[in-house]
Amino acid sequence: MTDQQPQTDPTTERTPQTPPASAPAGADAGVVAEDVQAREEHDEPSVIPVAGGSEYLSEGGYDVVVGRGLLSQLPEMLGTQVRKVLVVHPRALRATGDVVKEDLDQAGFNAITAEIPDAEEGKHIQVAAFCWQVLGQNEFTRSDAIVSVGGGAVSDVAGFIAATWLRGVNVVHMPTTLLGMVDAAVGGKTGINTAEGKNLVGAFHPPVGVLADLDTLLTLPKNELISGLAEVVKCGFIADEHILDLIEAEPEQATNPHSAALRELIERAIRVKSVVVSQDLKESGIREILNYGHTLGHAIELAERYQYRHGAAVSIGMAFAAELARSVGKLDDATAERHFSVLGALGLPTSYRGDRWAALLDGIKRDKKNRGDQLRFVLLEGQGRPITYDVPDESLLFAAYQEIAD
Numbered sequence: 001m002t003d004q005q006p007q008t009d010p011t012t013e014r015t016p017q018t019p020p021a022s023a024p025a026g027a028d029a030g031v032v033a034e035d036v037q038a039r040e041e042h043d044e045p046s047v048i049p050v051a052g053g054s055e056y057l058s059e060g061g062y063d064v065v066v067g068r069g070l071l072s073q074l075p076e077m078l079g080t081q082v083r084k085v086l087v088v089h090p091r092a093l094r095a096t097g098d099v100v101k102e103d104l105d106q107a108g109f110n111a112i113t114a115e116i117p118d119a120e121e122g123k124h125i126q127v128a129a130f131c132w133q134v135l136g137q138n139e140f141t142r143s144d145a146i147v148s149v150g151g152g153a154v155s156d157v158a159g160f161i162a163a164t165w166l167r168g169v170n171v172v173h174m175p176t177t178l179l180g181m182v183d184a185a186v187g188g189k190t191g192i193n194t195a196e197g198k199n200l201v202g203a204f205h206p207p208v209g210v211l212a213d214l215d216t217l218l219t220l221p222k223n224e225l226i227s228g229l230a231e232v233v234k235c236g237f238i239a240d241e242h243i244l245d246l247i248e249a250e251p252e253q254a255t256n257p258h259s260a261a262l263r264e265l266i267e268r269a270i271r272v273k274s275v276v277v278s279q280d281l282k283e284s285g286i287r288e289i290l291n292y293g294h295t296l297g298h299a300i301e302l303a304e305r306y307q308y309r310h311g312a313a314v315s316i317g318m319a320f321a322a323e324l325a326r327s328v329g330k331l332d333d334a335t336a337e338r339h340f341s342v343l344g345a346l347g348l349p350t351s352y353r354g355d356r357w358a359a360l361l362d363g364i365k366r367d368k369k370n371r372g373d374q375l376r377f378v379l380l381e382g383q384g385r386p387i388t389y390d391v392p393d394e395s396l397l398f399a400a401y402q403e404i405a406d
């Protein structure tokens, strides 16, 4: 990290910070692709297609548009049938939600905002019920639409409301967190939490479009940005090595929301997710590879009662997966070591408490990927070569954990 970047602890739950007033635009090294650099300089958006739109709502997929100041594209994305729009946002993004609403009104729509509780508090059935009530009272029909403005929590609940209202209306996501852009808003999974656990209720309901406005990241707390980068690094290891090269070349630019380097990282991560989900719309096969680092990661989140950033937990989970793969002779030393250097360069954690193994093993055993009693992990057989691995013996997990334990 450089002097311009305050030291942040990406493991902590939300520590709001004032964004740097004038972070340097940053001259990117030659590793940033010229086309991305040029689009960034000319304020041109990039369009990343994703296959598999909703069976009811759109044919043949949708676009993820990445750029700056994208609001003018929203009307076209919503389409000509839509008259009423519910703009769902958390309190923290009230100003942005209001701008979206006013813009839609000016474009001839009838827009209403729904302010919902922040973060996971928003992913509740009562919040969905509140929005259903607003939709009902305002007589939203099948041809009206919903827009989410916020992080993954908002796109998850807004997507769920869109999936359920009249059995499915159009939704456009406007993700405002890095994690939302590269992960939650893309792929069509929606969900809410119940008392029994996170994301237990939901539906597959792809959006009709995603507008990822990079300028929204300017106000995102740095620890949220860094935490989201863990998913980007994941895409680097499971598929696109250039992501890792970019981070290694200039780790400080990777966390600078003004930089062309971060834009390229985001676009590349979205492309990886797009390719994977386009092949596996309902998570029955290859989509599992997106869970790289998540088996231990989820166990850490559970052990920490979700007071730990998801990306930080996944970062530790990837370090663990690298050690496990190395110890069972699947992964070469250099690629395993690269996990520690790349994640470390971003300020992401790669070790965890040694006294927590029993609780973590408990969490691992609850993992969705397990088949019966068989423990399964996504591991790498080499750079960009993910596999699912059935763990033959629990003691292998313990041994790998010793390598990352504090």
Ligand SMILES: NC(=O)c1ccc[n+]([C@@H]2O[C@H](COP(=O)([O-])OP(=O)(O)OC[C@H]3O[C@@H](n4cnc5c(N)ncnc54)[C@H](O)[C@@H]3O)[C@@H](O)[C@H]2O)c1
Pocket: 014, 090, 092, 093, 118, 119, 120, 123, 150, 151, 152, 153, 154, 156, 176, 177, 178, 179, 180, 183, 184, 185, 186, 187, 188, 189, 190, 191, 199, 216, 217, 218, 219, 220, 221, 224
């Ligand atoms: N559907 C999927 O495929 C998928 C994938 C990954 C994660 N998720 C879900 O996403 C959620 C996590 O998403 P997240 O990390 O974006 O968290 P989040 O939505 O809780 O947002 C994090 C915090 O940042 C604030 N915030 C958002 N944008 C901001 C901005 N531009 N400026 C300032 N503050 C801002 C939010 O109000 C919140 O407090 C989880 O609920 C997870 O289950 C879903």
Ligand SMILES: [Zn+2]
Pocket: 183, 231, 294, 310, 314
């Ligand atoms: Zn994740």
